Amino acid sequence: MSDFHNQSQASARRSDYVWQYEYYDDEEPVSFEGLKAHRYSIVIGFWVGLAVFVIFMFFVLTLLTKTGAPHQENPEHAEKHHRPGSCLADNGSPQDENERAFSRPLLPESRSFFHFYISEEEQGQGKCKAEDQGGEESEERQPLQGLVDEGKSDRESAFLSHFNIPNFVNLEHSSTLGEDDLLLCEPSAMLGSQSRSQDAHRNIN
Amino acid sequence: MNATTASTTALMVNQSDCPEVEVPVPLFFTIGVVGLAENFLVVVAVICNRNLHSPMYCFICSLAAFNTIASLAKTWENLMLVFAGVGQLDQRGSSETKLDDVMDSLLCMSFVGSIFSFMAIAVDRYITIFHALRYHNIMTMRRTAAILGVIWTTCGVLAMLMVRFFDTIFIMTCFIIFFLISLVLIGCLYVYMFMLARIHARRIAALPTSGSGRGRWRRQRWRGGTMRGALTLTILFGAFVVCWAPFFLHLIIIMVCPLNPYCECYRSLFQLHVVLLMSHALIDPAIYAFRSAELRHTFRKMLLCSDWR
Numbered sequence: 475m476s477d478f479h480n481q482s483q484a485s486a487r488r489s490d491y492v493w494q495y496e497y498y499d500d501e502e503p504v505s506f507e508g509l510k511a512h513r514y515s516i517v518i519g520f521w522v523g524l525a526v527f528v529i530f531m532f533f534v535l536t537l538l539t540k541t542g543a544p545h546q547e548n549p550e551h552a553e554k555h556h557r558p559g560s561c562l563a564d565n566g567s568p569q570d571e572n573e574r575a576f577s578r579p580l581l582p583e584s585r586s587f588f589h590f591y592i593s594e595e596e597q598g599q600g601k602c603k604a605e606d607q608g609g610e611e612s613e614e615r616q617p618l619q620g621l622v623d624e625g626k627s628d629r630e631s632a633f634l635s636h637f638n639i640p641n642f643v644n645l646e647h648s649s650t651l652g653e654d655d656l657l658l659c660e661p662s663a664m665l666g667s668q669s670r671s672q673d674a675h676r677n678i679n
Numbered sequence: 680m681n682a683t684t685a686s687t688t689a690l691m692v693n694q695s696d697c698p699e700v701e702v703p704v705p706l707f708f709t710i711g712v713v714g715l716a717e718n719f720l721v722v723v724a725v726i727c728n729r730n731l732h733s734p735m736y737c738f739i740c741s742l743a744a745f746n747t748i749a750s751l752a753k754t755w756e757n758l759m760l761v762f763a764g765v766g767q768l769d770q771r772g773s774s775e776t777k778l779d780d781v782m783d784s785l786l787c788m789s790f791v792g793s794i795f796s797f798m799a800i801a802v803d804r805y806i807t808i809f810h811a812l813r814y815h816n817i818m819t820m821r822r823t824a825a826i827l828g829v830i831w832t833t834c835g836v837l838a839m840l841m842v843r844f845f846d847t848i849f850i851m852t853c854f855i856i857f858f859l860i861s862l863v864l865i866g867c868l869y870v871y872m873f874m875l876a877r878i879h880a881r882r883i884a885a886l887p888t889s890g891s892g893r894g895r896w897r898r899q900r901w902r903g904g905t906m907r908g909a910l911t912l913t914i915l916f917g918a919f920v921v922c923w924a925p926f927f928l929h930l931i932i933i934m935v936c937p938l939n940p941y942c943e944c945y946r947s948l949f950q951l952h953v954v955l956l957m958s959h960a961l962i963d964p965a966i967y968a969f970r971s972a973e974l975r976h977t978f979r980k981m982l983l984c985s986d987w988r
Contacts, residue, residue, distance in 0.1 A: 509940060513697055516945045520928060528917040535870075535909035538877055 711754030922959030
């Protein structure tokens with residue numbers, strides 16, 4: 475493309491010496507006299523506009539993070555009801571199963587967005603045995619750092635073999651995602667049934 | 680009288696106040712070669728490692744392949760320009776112009792192809808979030824292969840058409856409109872995903888805690904996490920816009936105001952804008968491919984020449 479540009483410029487320059495009126499030439503400007511603004515005003519304006527746009531976008535995104543959580547109380551109450559249930563019923567409560575189901579990556583090679591879910595499950599199981607031992611640390615660290623450890627795949631496959639996935643979907647749960655993981659890792663695979671996951675696993679391998 | 684004044688004015692005008700900014704050829708070559716090497720490594724890594732045969736990696740591989748072609752074509756074109764400048768090649772020769780056409784069409788193909796790949800990656804991530812449970816039914820490997828086939832064929836056809844008819848304003852307008860539409864689409868997809876992710880992270884942060892101290896700490900960590908998400912999204916989208924927009928503004932300016940002195944000063948920076956475009960091929964792997972631990976692991980294996988599988 476630059477070659478084409480150069481060629482057309484070169485040919486236009488050659489024709490300069492033939493034409494009498496330089497303002498017919500569409501390669502060279504008419505004149506640089508009488509310019510009201512700076513020569514590079516378009517360049518400067520464009521880059522300033524671009525920088526403002528990018529910074530504005532960043533501030534809008536961070537402003538979205540700083541706005542409060544209006545429905546913070548409701549999920550708290552909901553979680554309170556289900557937490558003890560998961561301990562007592564030995565991971566049998568439907569809500570917990572939903573969360574686990576929708577959060578589990580079902581292919582070992584697809585690194586999960588939902589490792590915070592997995593560590594929540596681990597924490598939930600751990601709670602049955604003992605009070606939370608600072609498992610919250612690992613829980614918080616995983617979604618917020620965004621990159622997934624290779625060694626998780628073994629634990630994931632261990633999880634896979636241990637419980638069933640219900641067939642119905644809670645859309646609200648399934649549509650949310652840790653954005654760090656979203657943007658930094660590959661997508662997780664979410665399936666409604668274990669058999670389908672196994673088939674998919676076989677397909678991909 | 681008329682002729683002398685005209686010729687003197689032509690001479691004066693020849694050295695315009697906005698001379699074309701020349702980028703040194705070694706810089707072009709460095710960016711081209713490094714971009715080529717990086718993207719080629721990504722392509723080889725995705726093909727060799729069976730774990731990476733999933734839809735998302737296929738799209739990343741396709742993006743890297745397009746970037747490889749772009750870097751290759753641009754480096755080759757630079758080589759030819761250097762030889763032409765030195766005098767080894769005849770710039771007007773038929774084989775040279777044909778070769779130049781081939782390279783221009785390869786460049787067009789890779790530009791359009793990388794935009795399509797960005798859109799495919801964004802749509803793939805979108806489906807992952809919104810149709811997470813049916814992801815494997817929606818995005819099977821067959822469909823991925825079909826999508827990639829369509830993308831590559833469309834790019835090839837478009838490239839040939841564009842190079843043949845690039846002088847017509849219609850094609851350029853289409854190119855620019857295509858760029859703007861894909862920019863808006865990708866931006867909307869990512870912002871929507873970010874907003875939903877934020878809601879989810881907020882829910883996580885709102886989980887019941889045994890003490891108020893822990894709750895505050897959770898919220899702080901949540902904010903830290905979403906801050907990083909905002910930064911990542913800004914980098915992703917910002918790099919795309921910063922690297923592509925100057926070139927497209929150049930195209931718009933060629934069409935709209937070829938005689939304006941301000942526009943001439945903008946057009947004099949053409950080589951800088953091409954350098955920006957090439958550097959986007961360089962930073963793409965860092966934004967998309969190298970984020971994945973599996974891919975980095977594969978690279979380490981490949982570069983250290985240990986066991987390939």
